[in-house]
Amino acid sequence: MGWDHAAEEHKYDDIRMLVHHRSRVHPPMSLWDRAAQFSPFAALSGHEDAIRETARLTTERAELSESRKEELNEQLVWLREHPDARERVTVTYFRPDAKKAGGAYVTVTGAVKKIDEYEKTLWMEDGTVIAIEELSAVEIPGKDRYEEE
Structure with a gap:
C-alpha cells in the first residue's frame, strides 16, 4: 500500500488542457486583491501599535537648580x-x-x-x-x- 507516483502525476490530465473560464460580466480580480485574500488574519488588532508605542522613547524631565x-x-x-x-x-x-x-x-x-x-x-x-x-x-x-x- 505505497504511494502511487504514476497515478498522482496523471490525476488531472483530463482537465489540464481545458480553456480557463473568463466571465463576461465580472472583471478579473487584480493580483493585489487576490493576494489580500491570503494575507494573515490580524487576530491581535492594535498589537503592533502597542509595540510601536512601547518602543517610542521619551526623556525624563531634568530638575532645574x-x-x-x-x-x-x-x-x-x-x-x-x-x-x-x-x-x-x-x-x-x-x-x-x-x-x-x-x-x-x-x-x-x-x-x-x-x-x-x-x-x-x-x-x-x-x-x-x-x-x-x-x-x-x-x-x-x-x-x-x-x-x-
Whole structure:
C-alpha cells in the first residue's frame, strides 16, 4: 500500500488542457486583491501599535537648580519690561508625553506674544502656549544691545 507516483502525476490530465473560464460580466480580480485574500488574519488588532508605542522613547524631565530657576525668572521679567525685544526669542521647554511617563524637550524660536503671570504661561505668536514651570532655557539675541540703550 505505497504511494502511487504514476497515478498522482496523471490525476488531472483530463482537465489540464481545458480553456480557463473568463466571465463576461465580472472583471478579473487584480493580483493585489487576490493576494489580500491570503494575507494573515490580524487576530491581535492594535498589537503592533502597542509595540510601536512601547518602543517610542521619551526623556525624563531634568530638575532645574534654584539658581537656574532664578535666571529664567530674571529673563522673563526682562522680557516683560522690554516688549520690543520679544521679536526673536528662542525658548526650550519640556513637553510631557500624553501617553506615557516622560516627554521631550522642544525648542521654538519666534515672537513672544504675552507673558501671563496669573496663568503662569508664555504665549508665542504662533499659538504655542508654554507653562513657565516647564521652561529650561530662554535665549534673547541682542539683549546686551537693549541694556546699553
